[in-house]
Amino acid sequence: MEYIFIIAGVLLIVLTIAAGLIWVERRLLALWQDRYGPNRVGPFGLFQVLADMIKIFFKEDWIPPFADKAVFVIAPGILMISILLTFAIIPFTDSFFVLDSNIGLLFFLGNSSLGVYSIVLGGWASNNKYSLLGSIRASAQMLTYEVFMGLSLMGVVMMSDSFNLREIVEAQRGMWFVFPQFIGFVVFLIAGVAETHRTPFDIPEAEGELVAGYHSEYSGMKFGMFFVGEYLGVTLISTLIVTLFFGGWLGPSFLPPAFWFFFKTAFFICFFVLLRASLPRPRYDQLMDFGWKILLPLVLLNILVTGAIILYLQ
Amino acid sequence: MEVAMVKIQIDGTIYEVKPGKNLLETCLSLGFDIPYFCFHPSLGSVGACRLCAVKKYANSNDKTGRIVMSCMEPAVDGLIISVKDPEVKAFRASILESLMANHPHDCPVCDEGGECHLQDMTVMTGHNYRRFDFKKRTHKNQNLGPFIHHEMNRCIQCYRCVRFYRDYAGGKDLNVFGSANNVYFGRHEEGTLESEFSGNLAEICPTGVFTDKTLKKHFTRKWDLTNAPSICVHCSVGCNTIASERYGSLRRVVNRYNGDVNGYLLCDRGRFGYEFVNSTKRIKNPQLRQSKESALEVKEVSEIIPKLSEALKSKNIVGFGSPRASLEANFALSKLVGAENFYHGISDKEYHFTKLCLQILTSGAVHSPSLKEVEKANAIFILGEDVTNTAPMLALAIRQATRNKSIEKAEKIGIPKWNDAAVRELAQNIHSPLFIASPYFTKLDELAETTYRATSEDIARLGFAVASYISNDAPSVDNLNIDIQNQAKRIADALKQSKNPLIVIGVQGNEDIAHATANIALALKSIDKKPSLSIALPESNSMGLGIMEGKPFGELKIENDTTLVILENDLYRRVEKSLVDNLLEKCQNIIVLDQLMNETSSKADILIPTGTFAESEGTLVNNEGRAQRYYNVYPAIEPIRESWRWIAELIRIQGKPEGNSWQKFDDVVNSMVVSYPIFSKIKEYLPNADFRMFNEKISRQTMRFSGRTAMNANISVHEQKPPQDADSPLAFSMEGYQGVPPSSLTPFHWAPGWNSNQAANKYMVEPNGELKGGNPGIRLIENTTDQQQSYYKNIPQPFKPRNEGxxxxxxxxxxxxxxxxxxxxxxxxxxxxxxxxxxxxxxxxxxxxxxxxxxxxxxxxxxxxxxxxxxxxxxxxxxxxxxxxxxxxxxxxxxxxxxxx
Amino acid sequence: MFSILRSIWLTFLHAFHKRETVGYPEKKPYLPPRYRGRIVLTRDSEGNERCVACNLCAAACPVDCISLQATEDENGRRYPEFFRINFSRCIFCGLCEEACPTYAIQLTPDFELGEYDRQSMVYEKEHLLISGEGKYHGYNFYKNAGVDMGVKAKGEGENEEPTVDLKSLLK
CATH class of the missing domain: 2.40.40.20 (Barwin-like endoglucanases)
Incomplete structure (x- = not known):
């Protein structure tokens, strides 16, 4: 029973945050662009999210006649589910989590790979050249960045000697992994942005070239699922960064651990928005170049050095 | 007649051109834009305005050249000129600046604005800034009657108006007064202009001194009008017009050039008669009379259908066609009622006269001339007709024909025809022989060599006598007095000596006159002349109706349960009232299709609203036998429909197959061609609705048409698609082909830099020449085989005044x-x-x-x-x-x- | 690499900049008199309609949203019988004002033209005509034109000589 409450609690919190991010992002972007952002609906425009939700629920949910219907409907669901599932292994505090799995990190990596299906299928089912191009780009980009996303975490795993996220956090009681694993952190951050295809890595939905990429043909709540999925992804990556590199819920004890966890997560979410506000989008080939030619050698080197140091210290 | 071409050099390029034209005409036909004012293709040149200057070089070594007026210079072999020499351009600009010195700041309130030759020329010469800083001379205006508005301040003294009005059209009451800078064009005192052609002043005047007063009442700029090629419906000559609409009402009619018919001009009846389309007498809704005693009530279309269906079930249906309805409408009616029940709906006299005329014209003895050919006649004999009142443009053509003798004389001493002032100066009172026999004074009498005042019988006798003096085979006339004998001899001599003899008769004449005419023609033919016969028939489609089979009024028999279908015809204007009353009383049902309330339509049991010439399309055959088509200017607004469409509906109600197969105008034409092979030329020649220019329909509106998104916004802000036209190759919008279409489909005259109607020049091979692709219309009665021809011998008895009456x-x-x-x-x-x-x-x-x-x-x-x-x-x-x-x-x-x- | 970090930093610093956005409608921005907003028809100094129904504005309008019909009063003075602007089509380009030879049609700084019903965006003459002269004072077209339409007699306008006496021999 308690288990169900926790799951429900996690889902509620996560979805609320993801929805709330819509407002947060728009306000923050406006802040950094010397504007106001949504400020008309409710205090500080807070109810904008509600208004948007009402709008999106009542929009015509149109399925193009030329689309592959079944796949078209399933695709956005896969994205939502794969991301939401991953939240199961996040330890929000030492006692508040869904699943204390000893292969937590692998579970995350596996799930994030599943997310690609959603985009590939969505783009394919739309039966539209822009959607297809978008999804091809997305799959290439995600597969590429997944390689060294996984590798970038190997340093953390080596140092904590575990795939269990709770144990990884515990292992940081002495020192946050961000310091010894700075390269791993940077690469994970970049890969995380690419994984959620946020600006500057939003090449799959580059609106200047591909209308809206893989979700061009989506409308109504199906589009909404892609949209919310993106924010869920941002939240997920932020929580993971916090968990893996910034000591999770750990922090001075005058505030509860949950606060620290959320505080750190919020910081990274804001950082994601800041990236969007400040960086232009690279070209597709630049993106692949950067991944394969710089990041991959870098993480391999990181693993090598980390391993060497660990061996030396033993 | 092929003439050897001459070579002239313009700005270094050598062109082959026709000799005998002046340089301005030549350059215009080559496509050069040379500005001009006083020249007009139909009036010739006088060299007054000095605007059409070009530079002429003595030979290829001459680099200086000298400025000459191109309108006064013949195009001769080896000529070297420049039209874009900077000195010439500066000269033209300075001339225009001087002409503009006194021109008022009127354009925004001037009706000519937007189609003003002066505006065009000002832009063309490049004069764009006023330097003359002194006061402008002003004039008082005159009220010139209901047709023409006078605004003398705008005058630039080109003299075109008086040259047209006096010299060309023979008017007396417009003249030039004053001198130097005070020259004034007007009447000696205020009053209505007397000439039948006064309306042309609005087009002849290069600026806004004379403008169309009927247009002024509902003024619309040229660029805002929706136009269609139309045919004048007010007499049998069939002048080509451009009719124009805005906001659902017909705004004006202007000339549409047709080198074979009306040229650049129209008569006042044709130009100003259009207002009937906007008349309050228009029938706009179906009306129904419940019983013979009750009054007509306005009904919905659906409400009259049962009554129509009942009426059309009758065994005895009789149809009255009309000489003012199109061929197609008349044909449709004859299909509805059956050919044996189709009556022409004209007086018996007119019926037999028309049939006789057709017989004469198709006999092969005589040629039916176009107006262009009339202008070339050099001996004319008019029998019993006041052409000025029944076919005004024919009278104008005859007026021009009388100049032929003086033009020949001038050409003999080397003055070309276009050198207008010189030819007229030389001519003084020389006229080609014109003989008029008419019961009363006609306006052409002033040009006639002799006139003869008599009744139809005596005029016919004169005609028979003339024939007998031309050929001995023709029957001679007894008991002629010596004066008339002499006159007949004189006429016979003139006709015999002439190269192009022309005889003119008309609706005021009778069958005797037509017989006499036939004899004259036959006699002329027997001495190897090619006589022409022009007949002024009463109405726009008299000839077309005449060609169709149908019965005269006199053969009509009415049963008790007869249903009468009357097409666009006021029978009370055709037959005596008592007869019509009697007829209408006997009929069970009277269905009238018409446009205006008149005595007949007010007696209808079922009254059906039909479109005028502006709201329908149709083919008319003019007095020459030329079939020409008019097109919708704007779509008929339901329940008004084209006559043929309504009749097709009646046929559908009746249950005949045509009812369903006649969906489009072309369907009716196709059926008609099957029934009347003579009309097959119409189908071949006149473009059908599928015709496209470069895959586009031809646009009825100019590129600058304004107000599309606002004109109907008061009704609904949601814009409607423009009405579609399935019946013609023209489109009711500004989208479509805007260039030079086939001549019979020209909705308006416009060319870059030429906004006035004088843009017509760009549609022609040469000014005053043929339109590109041939003049509109197709002659139906031509090259007829010689039938058995014999002289008519039924010479009438002379007229004797009665004591009583x-x-x-x-x-x-x-x-x-x-x-x-x-x-x-x-x-x-x-x-x-x-x-x-x-x-x-x-x-x-x-x-x-x-x-x-x-x-x-x-x-x-x-x-x-x-x-x-x-x-x-x-x-x-x-x-x-x-x-x-x-x-x-x-x-x-x-x-x-x-x-x- | 450095430039990327610098961009991020500079963007972050914008958090402390003043906002460019003006809080319309609580705060109304200043608009210059020649701002191109709602179109009006003005009157001359004598209070008569300036519009002479010449149709030039309609011709100049690139979206064809002006439609009018000329008519005349008892003196022959031209004025529009109706004058309609479909503001739902208007792009406020100001070409009508430029085309107007009489300063009749003018654009004003009023841009608040929102309506719930599109039909309300169709303005007729009674909605367009104001009582004043607008931006340009003192001009009266009919005093400068050659026509006599009840404003001045022939030969009495600005820049005109008295009418020619045709019966006189002295000229």
Whole structure:
């Protein structure tokens, strides 16, 4: 029973945050662009999210006649589910989590790979050249960045000697992994942005070239699922960064651990928005170049050095 | 006739051109834009305005050259000129600047603005900034009647108006006054312009001194009009017009150039008669009479269908066609009622006269000339017709033809035809021989060598005599007095000597005159002449209806349960009232399709609203036998429909197959061609609705058409798609082909830099020449095989004045004798009161004076008329104004009795 | 690499900049008199309509949203019988004002033209005509034109000589 409450609690919190991010992002972007952002609906425009939700629920949910219907409907669901599932292994505090799995990190990596299906299928089912191009780009980009996303975490795993996220956090009681694993952190951050295809890595939905990429043909709540999925992804990556590199819920004890966890997560979410506000989008080939030619050698080197140091210290 | 081409060099390029033209015409036909004012293709050149300057070089070594006026310079072999030399351009600009010195700041309120030759020329010469800083000379205006508005300040003294009005059209009451900088063009005192062609001043004047007063009442700029190529429906000549609409009402009619018919000009009836389309008398809804006693009530279309269906079930359906309805509408009616029940709906006299004329024209003895050919005639004999009032443009063409002798004389001494002032100076009073035989004075009399005043019988006798003097085979006339014999001899001589003899008869004549004419033609042919015969028929499609099979009124038999279908026809103008009353009373159902309320339509049981020439398309055959088509200017607004469409609906109700197969106009044409192979040329020649220019329909609106998104916004802000036109290759929008379309589909004249109607030049091979791709219309009666020809021998007895009563002859009026135009607002103000013309001797006999109102009784019909004393009327004869509004129809000529009231 | 970090930093610093956005409608921005907003028809100094229904504005309008019909009063003075602007089509380009030879049609700084019903965006003459002269004072077209339409007699306008006496021999 308690288990169900926790799951429900996690889902509620996560979805609320993801929805709330819509407002947060728009306000923050406006802040950094010397504007106001949504400020008309409710205090500080807070109810904008509600208004948007009402709008999106009542929009015509149109399925193009030329689309592959079944796949078209399933695709956005896969994205939502794969991301939401991953939240199961996040330890929000030492006692508040869904699943204390000893292969937590692998579970995350596996799930994030599943997310690609959603985009590939969505783009394919739309039966539209822009959607297809978008999804091809997305799959290439995600597969590429997944390689060294996984590798970038190997340093953390080596140092904590575990795939269990709770144990990884515990292992940081002495020192946050961000310091010894700075390269791993940077690469994970970049890969995380690419994984959620946020600006500057939003090449799959580059609106200047591909209308809206893989979700061009989506409308109504199906589009909404892609949209919310993106924010869920941002939240997920932020929580993971916090968990893996910034000591999770750990922090001075005058505030509860949950606060620290959320505080750190919020910081990274804001950082994601800041990236969007400040960086232009690279070209597709630049993106692949950067991944394969710089990041991959870098993480391999990181693993090598980390391993060497660990061996030396033993 | 092929002429050797000459080579001239313009700005270094060598062109092969036709000799005999002036340089301005030549350059214009080559596509050069040379500005000009005083020149007009139909008026020739006088070299007054100095604007058309070009530089002429003595030879290829001459680098300086000298400025000459291109309109006064013949295009001769080896000529070297420049049209874009900077000095010439500066010269033109300075001339224009001087012309503009006194021109007022009027363009925004000037009706010419947007289609102003002066504006075009100003832009063309590049004069764009006013440097003349002094005060402008001003003039007072005159009220010139209901047709023409006068605004003298705008004048640039090009003299085109008086040259047209006086020299070309023979008007007397417009002239030039004053001198130097004070030259004034107007009448000696205010008053209505008398000429039948005064409307042309609006187009001839290169600026806004003379503008269309009927347009002024609902003024619209040229660029805002929706236009369609149209044919004038007010007489049988079939002048080509451009009719224009804005906001659902017809705004004006202007000339559409047709080198074979009307050239650059129109008569006032044709130009201003259009107002009937906007008349309050228009029938806009179906009307129904529940029982014979009740009144007509406005109904929905669906409400009249049951009654129609009942009426059309009758075994006896009789249809009356109309000479003012299109071929297609008449044909559709004959299909509805069956050919054996189709009546022409004209008086028997007119029926037989038309049929006889057609027989003469198709006999092969005589050629039916176009107006262009009329202008080339060099001996003319008019029998019994006042052409100025029944076919004004024909009269104008005859007027030009009388100049041929002087033009020949001038050409003999090396003055080309276009050198207008010189030719006229040389001519003085030389005219080609013109002979007029008519019961009363006609305006052409002033040009006639001899005139003969007599009734139809005597005129016919003169004609027979002329024939007998040309050829001995023709029957001779007995008991002619010596004067008439001499006159006949003189006419015969002139016709014999002429290269292009022309005979003109018309609706005022009778069959005797037509017989005499046929004899003259046959006689001329027997001496190897090619005579032409021009016939002024009464209405726009008289000839077309004549070609169609149908019965005369006299053969009509009415059963008790007869359903009568009357197509666009006021029978009360065709036949005596008592006859029509009798007929209508006998009929069970009377279905009338018409445009205007008139005596017949007010007697209808079912009244169906049909479109005028502006709201429908159709083919008309003019007096020459030329089939021409008019197109919708704007779509008919339901329940008004084209006549043929309504009749197709009636046929559908009746259950005949045509009812369903006639969906489009072309369907009716196709059916018609099957029934009347003579009309197959129409189908071949006139483009059908599928015709496209570069895959586009031809646009009825100019590129600059304004207000599309606002004009209907008061009704609904949601814009409707423009109406589609399935019946013609024209589009009701500005989208479509805007260049030079086939000549019969020209909706307006416009070319870059040429906004006035003089852009017509760009549509022609050469100014005043043929339109590109040939002139519009197709001649139906041509190259007929020679039938058996023999002289008519039924010479009538001479006219003898009666002791009791006067012999009444019809006097047609340009304004009033035609039904449709009489309903126009401006034109109706020019209609005279019903009048009778008698000479002083007869007036004294009846002791009446000028302007007295008297009763005239002709066969029980009594009419109140005003007396006019006219010395030209022979004894025992009186002329009665014919079919003016408010007058009962009287079949003339007949004996009538005058009673003082 | 450095430039990327610098961009991020500079963007972050914008958090402390003043906002450019003006809080319309609580705060109304200043608009210059020649701002191109709602179109009006003005009157001359004598209070008569300036519009002479010349149709030039309609011709100049690139979206064809002006439609009018000319008519005349008893003196022959031209004025529009109706004058309609479909503001739902208007792009406020100001070409009509430039085309107007009489200063009749003018654009004003009023841009608040929102309506719930599109039909209300169709303005007729009674909605367009104001009582004043607008931006340009003192001009009266009919005093400068050659026509006599009840404003001045022939030859009495600005820049005009008295009418020519045709019966005189002295000129």
């Amino acid at each position: 006067l012999f009444i002859v019809p006097v047609h009026q340009i304004f009033g004798s035609e039904e449709l135009s009489s309903n126009g607002e401006a034109l109706s103000s020019r209609i005279p009161e019903p009048f009778i013309k008698i000479n002083l001797k007869e007036a004294t006999r009846y002791s009446i004076r000028s302007n007295d109102t008297v009763h005239l009784t002709v066969e029980n019909i009594d009419v109140l008329v005003k007396v006019e004393i006219d010395a030209s009327i022979p004894d025992g004869v009186a002329g009665l104004s014919f079919n003016l509004p408010g007058m009962p129809f009287i079949s003339l000529p007949k004996i009538g009795v005058i009673k003082k009231s």
